Amino acid sequence: MAKIDNLNETEQDILEIIKTVPDPEVSVNIVDLGLIYEVEHFEEDNKINIKMTLSARGCPVGDTILQHVQTVVSNMYPGYYVDVELVWEPTWTPELITEDGRAELDGGF
Template sequence: MSEETAVDSQELGEKIVVVLKTIYDPEIPVDIYELGLIYDVFVNEDNEVKILMTLTSPNCPVAESLPAEVEEKVKSLDVVKDAEVEITFDPPWTQDLMSEEAKLELGLL
């Protein structure tokens, strides 16, 4: 991987985070990134993106629609060739995964 490619994928990663911060859990007024629902973002040299994420619970009412929304919004970035979301519950989500900002927003600090 060339130096230029590394910078590009980091830049793309930052753009993806910006997009993820526009997606909100419908039950909690905090975006999914600050909630800690995004575990990892992988970008390969072809600008194909894989996002490993979780939900606040396995019975989450948006278990179907939220991953689809994440895929759709990430795919809307011009440089992204494809995007795939994988849902995991390992480790299960807890409030400890939330950013300080999210905890403050929800009055948990």
């Protein structure tokens, strides 16, 4: 289980790639919004698993965000099977936003 505070080097790279994905509503990247729960890299199986959530159920751009994550990671890791799974547990709360994310939210407009 590779929670995002306990990642190996490759998984950290993957997280950096996911950081290029913004939430189109608030224009803050989804890693700093605390939406990414887990990143797992399985070199032997050529597989990458990502578990993430959304800030609200029924988010109008929800599956575009998931698709965005899938596309950028697949592009950087050709030949890998990238599985992006949406989970609702644990429920996302504002406490999951990083310091950088909070700074961007406050000064974003």
